[in-house]
Amino acid sequence: MPPARILPTIVFAQFAGTSLWFAGNAVLPELQQALHLQSGALGLLTSAVQLGFISGTLVFAFLSLADRVSPRLLFLLCALLGAGTNALVAFVPHSLTSVLLLRGLTGFLLAGIYPVGMKIAASWYSSGLGKAIGYLVGALVLGTAFPHLLRGLEASLPWQQILLAVSVLAATGGVLLYLLVPDGPYLSKGAKFHFSNMLQVFRAKEFRSATFGYFGHMWELYTFWAFVPFILALAAPQLQSKQVSVWAFWVIAAGAVGCIGGGYLSQKYGSGKVAFWQLLCSGVCCLLSVVVLQVREPLLLLPFLLFWGVVVAGDSPQLSTLTAKTAPPQLVGTALTVVTSIGFAITVVSIQLTSYLLQVLPAPYVFVLLTPGPVLGLLSLRRLLGK
Structure with missing residues (x-):
């Protein structure tokens, strides 16, 4: 039985580190004013982090870093460096190029935080991995939702102080994890660098089933969140701007309930069944959206x-658990990193396609087109219902 401090420390460190991801979102209006940006250019700031993360995960997976060096040390270094690149946004000359570069570097370094945090959890938990990762992803979901709450409550802190506070939080999380969480008993060591490591993880049929389930889930998740x-402004025009922001927080934050609750259910029913049924429910929500x-x-x-928010994110930790369980033991870190990279690349395609379709189709008919993602995921997960 792991010491009681292990899971809370990993969860806090994961939340603290991944808060860097959405720090720019919380100060977008202020950055727009400082950089004299047009409203259409704001999407570049978010895309810079996403593309940086995709690049980082590809590099980390190619080099098998999470399986060749201490994951605790890797997490610490990336948390400290990410805190630095995030804080520099408040001090560099305010040009769009410099801010995009720093946000991209922050995204790159997040590759050593999000998937590596799951690797650290997998090194401590075997039978309870679904519950542990449920808490980790639940923390990430709350971090995603938090900027909407800030806007809704009209936080009055200067934007530079918000960025610095997030940086201090991220650095603190990295230090605490390094000091309080030693290497777990299930940590596989001895992986060597090979050009084929990224491809080798896909040779197992069960691993491919888990990953394609994850890819289908990612086609829907971030597009819904974005x-x-x-959706709130469209379908409930009587809501004021602040009310839209607060409700957006609750809808996205509801995913933490699905993540944590699904983690406990996985202890009884298995990660495969929990992921399958949550993905099925979110797919049904895609279909019903055209009416609602x-x-x-x-x-x-x-x-x-709110229900859609619960189930759209609730399957994520169980899909990551299935990925970790079906990957080659010596390449768990590489497997989680490369799958996360591909999954986030899929989100970029889905978000851009949805943005385009909203210009050519009536909005209520667009989100039903997210349904193919859950369908693909469900077809892939059938062989893992007993896991």
Whole structure:
């Protein structure tokens, strides 16, 4: 039985480190004013982090860093360096190029935090891995939602202080994890660098089933999160701007309930069944959205979006658990990193496609087109229902 401090420390460190991801979102209006940006250019700031993360995960997976060096040390270094690149945004000359570069570097360094945190959890938990990763992803979900709450409550801190506070939080999380969480008993060591490591992990059929389930889930997840404020403003026009932000926080944050609750259910029913049924429910929400978004009744819309928020994220930790369990033991870190990289690349395609379709189709008919993701995931997960 792991010491009681292990899971809370990993969860806090994961939340603290991944808060760097969305720090730019919390100060977007202020950055827009400082950089004299047009509204359409703001998407570049978010895309810079996403593309940096994709690049980082590809490099980390290619070099098998998470399996060749101490994951605790890797997490610490990336948390400290990421805190630094995030804080520098408050001090560098305010040009779009410099800010995009720093946000991209922050995303690159997050590759040593998010998937590596799951690797550290996997080194401590075997039978309880689904519950442990449920808490980790739940913390990430809350970090995703937090900027919307800041906007809704009209936090009055200067934007530079917000960035610095997030940087201190991230650095603190990295130091605490390094000091309080030693290498776990299930940590596999001795992996060597080979050009084929990234491809080798895909040779197992069960691993491919888990990863394609994850890819289908990612086609839906971040697109839903990205457009929650748009959906609320569209389908509930009577809501004021601050109300939209607060409800967006609750809808996205509801995913933490699905992550943590699903983690406990996985102890009884297995990660495969929990992931399958949550993905099925979110797929049904995709189909029903074409009806609900046309009704424009808040008493129907808000409970529907809250439920969708629970299930759209709730399968994520169980899919990551299945990925870790079915990967070659000596390449768990590489497997989690490369799968995460591909998954986030899929989100970029899905978000851009949805943005385009919203220009050519009536909005209520667009989000039903997220359904193919859950369908692909469900077809892939059938062989893992007993896991």
